Amino acid sequence: MRLEQGNLQLVKRRDLGYICQYTGMTDIGRELNRIAKFYQIVLRVYPAIKRRVRKWCYNFRKKSDRGLDMGKIINENQPADSSGDRLEIGDMVKVLSYSQIKSTLNDKGYFKGLTFQESMEKYCNNTYEVLKIPQYVLDKGGRKINRCKDVVILRGLYCDGKGMLLEEGCDMCCLHYWKTDWLKKMV
Amino acid sequence: MKLLSNLIFWKSKGKVKFNRGERVRISSYEKIKETLDERGCYEGLIFMESMAKFCGGDYEVLREVKWLYDEYSKKMLRCKDIVVLKDLVCNGKGILDGKDCDRSCPYFWKTTWLEKE
Numbered sequence: 001m002r003l004e005q006g007n008l009q010l011v012k013r014r015d016l017g018y019i020c021q022y023t024g025m026t027d028i029g030r031e032l033n034r035i036a037k038f039y040q041i042v043l044r045v046y047p048a049i050k051r052r053v054r055k056w057c058y059n060f061r062k063k064s065d066r067g068l069d070m071g072k073i074i075n076e077n078q079p080a081d082s083s084g085d086r087l088e089i090g091d092m093v094k095v096l097s098y099s100q101i102k103s104t105l106n107d108k109g110y111f112k113g114l115t116f117q118e119s120m121e122k123y124c125n126n127t128y129e130v131l132k133i134p135q136y137v138l139d140k141g142g143r144k145i146n147r148c149k150d151v152v153i154l155r156g157l158y159c160d161g162k163g164m165l166l167e168e169g170c171d172m173c174c175l176h177y178w179k180t181d182w183l184k185k186m187v
Numbered sequence: 188m189k190l191l192s193n194l195i196f197w198k199s200k201g202k203v204k205f206n207r208g209e210r211v212r213i214s215s216y217e218k219i220k221e222t223l224d225e226r227g228c229y230e231g232l233i234f235m236e237s238m239a240k241f242c243g244g245d246y247e248v249l250r251e252v253k254w255l256y257d258e259y260s261k262k263m264l265r266c267k268d269i270v271v272l273k274d275l276v277c278n279g280k281g282i283l284d285g286k287d288c289d290r291s292c293p294y295f296w297k298t299t300w301l302e303k304e
Contacts, residue, residue, distance in 0.1 A: 020292070
């Protein structure tokens with residue numbers, strides 16, 4: 001859900017200056033030169049082909065499995081152990097096992113619009129503190145405001161940024177977002 | 188492949204000032220203010236009001252930032268002299284016209300704003 005009115009006000013304020021560091025990202029860094037851009041494209045070709053092949057395979061398999069009862073398959077993919085407890089800041093939560101979380105994800109690796117990254121796997125089965133329960137979040141470099149639901153941020157769980165480039169990776173150290181269905185409240 | 192990427196992406200060789208896990212002290216607010224321009228930025232990086240409360244404190248370096256992903260242009264950007272300090276995240280109070288932004292981005296600190304212990 002987007003707040004259109006909020007967006008307009010945000011644009012007006014941006015004329016005066018940046019409202020936070022995230023909105024001024026383009027001024028912090030410099031773009032790559034032509035050779036580096038070309039090299040970056042080359043690095044992305046193999047993963048892109050891999051993704052497309054996987055997608056084609058999935059679609060092909062889906063077509064051949066038309067006779068199956070899809071309703072049953074969808075029900076099986078529901079979260080195995082959804083806590084249902086309302087989380088608050090400072091609560092201790094346990095991240096479910098990777099197999100339990102994986103069962104909630106769709107073929108693209110998403111659960112209700114949120115992706116589960118490979119780098120989040122190492123945090124499974126451990127206990128962490130809830131840092132924040134996001135409701136409104138700036139998106140697309142500060143051009144949009146999005147509203148979140150059933151998402152929490154856990155203390156100290158930063159993204160390592162691997163996979164953005166072959167060797168380099170992103171260094172922004174964003175905190176991972178977790179769906180409440182992936183967590184279990186500790187008493 | 189690694190050598191090629193070093194040549195193309197202008198990797199700094201042996202010029203790392205702040206290593207991971209190192210303790211640093213943030214300069215006083217007055218000192219930092221001197222470095223800022225009329226927009227409140229230093230080399231394009233804004234110093235937010237909510238960052239002022241951390242001035243004078245000792246913190247641990249989490250990472251030196253060399254690469255950024257700009258979500259608007261969907262491009263990787265190269266940057267220098269920026270570090271992220273552990274557990275210092277933006278509280279986003281009042282940013283969205285009275286509402287709080289809950290994105291919890293980690294603050295970026297210019298190395299000129301920091302002092303080694």
